[in-house]
Amino acid sequence: MSDTIHQMPVRRSRAVRIRPADVAREAVIFAAAEMRATFTWRAYLSGWLLRLMLQTIFFALVAGYFGDRVTRQHVLVGNAIVLGCLESMVIVLMMAQERQAGTLPLLVIAPASHIPIYLGRGLQWMASGLVSSTVAFAILPPLLGVPLPWPRAALALPLIPLICVSSYCYACFLGAVGLKNMSITWLLLNLGYLPVMTFCGVNVPVSFWPLPLRVIADGLPVTHGLAAVRDVLAAAPAGTILGQAALEAVVGACWLAVASLALNRVVRQGIATGALEFGG
Amino acid sequence: MRPLAELGAGIRLQAALIRGAPAQLLVLVTAPLFSAIFLSLAVSEGATARVAAAVIGPGLMSLWLIALSIAATFLSEERFGGRLELFLSTPASLSLVVLGRILAVSVASMLAFAESWLVARYGFGVVVPVRHPGLVVIALLITALSSSFTATLLSSAFVLSRILHVYQNSLSYPVYILGGVVVPLSGLPGWLQPVSRVIYLSWCADLLRNALEAVRPQDVGLDIGMGLGLGALALAASVLLTRHILDALRRNATAGMA
Numbered sequence: 026m027s028d029t030i031h032q033m034p035v036r037r038s039r040a041v042r043i044r045p046a047d048v049a050r051e052a053v054i055f056a057a058a059e060m061r062a063t064f065t066w067r068a069y070l071s072g073w074l075l076r077l078m079l080q081t082i083f084f085a086l087v088a089g090y091f092g093d094r095v096t097r098q099h100v101l102v103g104n105a106i107v108l109g110c111l112e113s114m115v116i117v118l119m120m121a122q123e124r125q126a127g128t129l130p131l132l133v134i135a136p137a138s139h140i141p142i143y144l145g146r147g148l149q150w151m152a153s154g155l156v157s158s159t160v161a162f163a164i165l166p167p168l169l170g171v172p173l174p175w176p177r178a179a180l181a182l183p184l185i186p187l188i189c190v191s192s193y194c195y196a197c198f199l200g201a202v203g204l205k206n207m208s209i210t211w212l213l214l215n216l217g218y219l220p221v222m223t224f225c226g227v228n229v230p231v232s233f234w235p236l237p238l239r240v241i242a243d244g245l246p247v248t249h250g251l252a253a254v255r256d257v258l259a260a261a262p263a264g265t266i267l268g269q270a271a272l273e274a275v276v277g278a279c280w281l282a283v284a285s286l287a288l289n290r291v292v293r294q295g296i297a298t299g300a301l302e303f304g305g
Numbered sequence: 306m307r308p309l310a311e312l313g314a315g316i317r318l319q320a321a322l323i324r325g326a327p328a329q330l331l332v333l334v335t336a337p338l339f340s341a342i343f344l345s346l347a348v349s350e351g352a353t354a355r356v357a358a359a360v361i362g363p364g365l366m367s368l369w370l371i372a373l374s375i376a377a378t379f380l381s382e383e384r385f386g387g388r389l390e391l392f393l394s395t396p397a398s399l400s401l402v403v404l405g406r407i408l409a410v411s412v413a414s415m416l417a418f419a420e421s422w423l424v425a426r427y428g429f430g431v432v433v434p435v436r437h438p439g440l441v442v443i444a445l446l447i448t449a450l451s452s453s454f455t456a457t458l459l460s461s462a463f464v465l466s467r468i469l470h471v472y473q474n475s476l477s478y479p480v481y482i483l484g485g486v487v488v489p490l491s492g493l494p495g496w497l498q499p500v501s502r503v504i505y506l507s508w509c510a511d512l513l514r515n516a517l518e519a520v521r522p523q524d525v526g527l528d529i530g531m532g533l534g535l536g537a538l539a540l541a542a543s544v545l546l547t548r549h550i551l552d553a554l555r556r557n558a559t560a561g562m563a
Contacts, residue, residue: 072474072475073474073475075475076474076475076477076478076479079478079479079482080477080478082478082482083478083481083482083487084342086482086487086488086492086493087343087346087362087487087488088346089488089492090352090355090358090487090488090489090492091343091346091347091350091352091355091359092346092349092350092352093350096346096350100346208326208328209328211328211331212328212331212334215331215334215335216334219335219338219339220338222338222342223338223341223342223345228342228345228346229345229346229349230349233345233349234345
């Protein structure tokens with residue numbers, strides 16, 4: 026049965042072609058509109074953003090309790106950067122909502138591919154994650170008495186979007202898994218970002234963990250990007266920093282490929298079993 | 306007897322809902338990972354004397370998070386589902402039914418404490434001593450009761466909100482900090498400590514830390530009295546607020562409007 030599913034093509038009309046750039050533009054417009062409907066500026070700043078800043082402060086205080094000033098700065102930077110990953114994970118919920126809305130069968134017969142549309146459903150959260158990570162990275166260290174070495178720290182800022190994008194690609198895969206099992210989307214979301222927070226160098230170095238966990242961490246987003254951020258702060262050679270950044274990009278690209286395959290599989294299985302509309 | 310029957314009805318209903326949708330107890334999946342984060346920090350920094358805090362923290366966080374989650378969704382779901390109108394026509398106390406439902410999840414979520422202890426023991430090879438088992442049981446009981454009482458008050462307050470999810474999300478980490486769930490109040494800035502003292506969790510966390518690691522627990526009576534007292538105060542406020550809200554819904558004929 027599964028071989029049949031793999032071979033079954035998703036037939037798409039060639040009569041009308043929609044350019045990928047048009048799909049991308051619409052996705053961005055939709056994402057912005059959805060964010061405006063979710064938050065007012067006041068609710069976003071005083072509710073959501075403040076909550077994320079307090080989360081970062083909480084972990085920094087915990088680090089200060091167990092360790093010293095250096096530990097506090099290490100944990101503060103890690104938890105500021107990981108906010109982008111956390112918010113990117115919301116796409117797991119967004120993709121499930123989209124399927125519940127019944128759009129998947131319509132998109133499958135539409136002239137545009139369903140893949141960029143589904144994988145673009147959480148762009149607003151990735152953007153929000155980018156803002157949260159950047160604000161936390163720039164503002165919190167001096168507030169907690171562990172300032173970063175500016176202006177050198179500014180070189181780490183371009184790494185934040187890279188980490189957000191690779192985290193988003195990873196979250197897209199989890200979102201595709203969630204489309205098959207929509208009752209566990211919250212579980213997927215939490216089991217998506219908490220292992221990243223635990224094992225990927227956010228709080229303690231990756232080398233703290235046993236080898237099998239280090240291997241898994243190597244394949245998760247944030248690990249290499251955060252290592253690059255820490256390298257920037259430690260004034261490491263440019264080659265080391267760029268190497269880690271490249272690894273983060275590769276990890277993200279791999280997760281995006283796996284996410285696309287997983288999403289296509291969900292669609293093919295849905296067509297084969299006739300359950301595409303109902304979240305089978 | 307009737308109050309107990311109403312409380313029991315809430316507990317039975319929530320137990321049935323949990324059996325049908327165990328995902329409600331998501332915190333039991335996340336608590337071991339939070340334990341791993343705190344324990345990895347404690348162990349890597351050689352702060353083994355403070356490891357009890359790393360075990361208590363995820364338990365208290367789970368208790369608060371799940372109570373908050375049920376509090377935020379309960380009345381809104383009843384209202385959205387059109388069941389609040391039916392409830393208003395019964396003689397039962399809504400606060401007691403809500404309290405029963407929250408108590409059920411609070412008790413279930415206390416497994417998170419056991420999970421954290423096991424993660425420390427088998428994941429990190431650290432044994433957290435339980436110096437005063439009787440006091441630990443009392444502390445857990447008081448923490449579960451006060452969490453449920455406080456969440457009952459929040460469930461009433463939340464029904465008035467149109468941006469519920471924002472408040473629900475916003476109330477987690479501030480309470481973890483102010484409640485001293487991992488870092489005791491002595492580790493917070495001085496100006497924050499008086500604010501922390503009105504949060505029941507700060508007293509419960511002190512009590513739990515004392516029960517686990519202190520050779521001679523200090524101020525046990527004060528911790529118990531304040532932890533339970535603040536919770537009871539929240540419950541009393543909840544009863545009054547719920548009565549006020551339900552009266553308003555009846556008066557304005559808006560019980561069915563979500």
